[in-house]
Amino acid sequence: MSEIPTTMFAWTKTTDSVGGFARIEHPVPTPAAGEVLVKTHSTSVCGTDIHIWKWDEWSRENVPLGTITGHETCGQVVGLGEGVDSHSIGDLVAIECHLACWNCPRCEEGNAHICENGSIFGVHINGAFGPYFVVPAVNARQIPEGLDPGYASIQDPLGNAIHTLTGGPVKDSTVAIHGLGPIGLFAVNAAKAMGAAKIIAVDWDNTYRMDLAKSLGADLVLGKENDVVAEILAATDGRGVDNSCEFSGSPQALANTVHSTRMGGYVNILSVYGNSMPEVPMNEVVFRYLHIKGINGRKMWSTWDTMHDLLEQGLIDVDAVLTHRMSIDDFEQAVDLAIAGNCGKVVLDFT
Ligand SMILES: NC(=O)c1ccc[n+]([C@@H]2O[C@H](COP(=O)([O-])OP(=O)(O)OC[C@H]3O[C@@H](n4cnc5c(N)ncnc54)[C@H](O)[C@@H]3O)[C@@H](O)[C@H]2O)c1
Ligand SMILES: [Zn+2]
Ligand SMILES: [Zn+2]
Known part of the structure; x- marks a missing residue:
């Protein structure tokens, strides 16, 4: 050395x-x-x-x-x-x-x-x-077996994605990912790997990332041309998804998650809201009996264990x-x- x-x-x-x-x-x-x-x-x-x-x-x-x-x-x-x-x-x-x-x-x-x-x-x-x-x-x-050391730094954002997803149900559940930055993209990939029934991926205007989300297994990809809430409700028999994850940092996207999550469903928020503080439609949260959770970092060490399992199986x-x-x-x-x-x-x- x-x-x-x-x-x-x-x-x-x-x-x-x-x-x-x-x-x-x-x-x-x-x-x-x-x-x-x-x-x-x-x-x-x-x-x-x-x-x-x-x-x-x-x-x-x-x-x-x-x-x-x-x-x-x-x-x-x-x-x-x-x-x-x-x-x-x-x-x-x-x-x-x-x-x-x-x-x-x-x-x-x-x-x-x-x-x-x-x-x-x-x-x-x-x-x-x-x-x-x-x-x-x-x-x-x-570093887990089989992971190229050159790729190992991505465990931080991949772990953020998994921690956020696992704030609600994933296997056999409907999941919406709002914001398709690298963490949102990893969340689409991880939701697929963890057996989600349907994955809806939402960005604003980033078609490069929307195409990537499709190739990573999103069943439906939405953007600014779509009425996001109406399309998510239509894709879930009018109920809304079981688990909404917010990775965009946009106040509008946060409001969308609240309006498009099923009764008693889960809204997990990793975003940091820079200069614009979002207004949360609180009556929707109350009457829809939503679980809203802020997510920070990765669980030490259960998120790392889940992530290493997925990586070692080659699912990411x-x-x-x-x-x-x-x-x-x-x-x-x-x-x-x-x-x-x-x-x-x-x-x-x-x-
Ligand atoms: N809490 C934590 O521990 C933690 C850790 C890391 C990152 N973060 C935060 O998580 C967020 C995600 O990080 P990243 O690097 O993946 O993000 P990023 O900023 O690269 O991507 C955000 C994406 O959201 C999209 N977007 C913008 N407006 C939207 C809208 N209205 N609806 C849907 N999508 C919209 C953008 O087009 C972009 O593709 C950031 O806010 C980041 O600061 C939090
Ligand atoms: Zn980070
Ligand atoms: Zn301490």
Whole structure:
């Protein structure tokens, strides 16, 4: 293994404005007790990175200037902090970006993804748009058998998709996916893999992604030309779907989910609503007896277990959703591409 340098250049959020990234020099971090040092293989661009690029209200409140962002990542363990015996040098790992204390009531009840003392790698603290990073060893997950290490960073968004879907019934159920960004596309793929009876995929105007959703197994694909609520009701004998998942970040789409979910059904929301706070039709929620759930991150570790099962069985078509590989040198172009949207997942490689 090559020698570890003392400094590195990493993409850093430096200025209080839209964009505002620079590739600046940082020391290569040293793993503290319980941490591993990872050499980055690849890091993908997430919707959250786009929020940070746009420097919206949520980002301004959460990302300190000077942070190396990037949280969907994988690489090779090259250093072990004191007391780490769960990993070996050379292990290939992907990162769970929610860092937990493992000691608060939320962690103890099995909800470490919403730890009361938690933080998010690559959002609140330094992440992986640089060539080396440190994380707690428990957050460095071994890569499942059969998954190309170059694809491993996508477990973060795939896990988001699975966590959202499993907030309601999937097998033999009708499922609507609103918003066909990379996470929505993974949700279409995962819903198919998990045995959904009917999958309705909805975007606004992104025909590139709507075509991808069709090829990943959506039974019906809707867009701005359609009356989304009426079409979903028509496709479900007037009832609405069992399980609606919201991945668009559009207030209109959230209202659509409420109006097109069956009585007593499930609405699971992963989106972050940038600058526009949605109004929720609350009387519909009450009288339709809906279960509305906010979804954050991935369950640690049941979502990872479900995901590894699906990946090991070859049921997730990572190749179809991962549409672009670029060099980390092209970080700014990759964010532009992700904002323009003629892409699925965009992955940045370090070698
Ligand atoms: N809660 C969490 O833990 C978490 C984690 C990751 C991402 N997120 C959020 O999840 C969302 C999805 O992420 P992504 O990267 O897949 O998203 P993305 O921003 O790439 O894609 C959103 C898609 O929604 C479509 N859209 C816009 N208006 C719509 C409408 N009215 N109806 C249907 N579709 C519409 C867009 O055309 C686009 O294709 C983002 O809001 C992101 O910030 C949340
Ligand atoms: Zn992400
Ligand atoms: Zn905790």
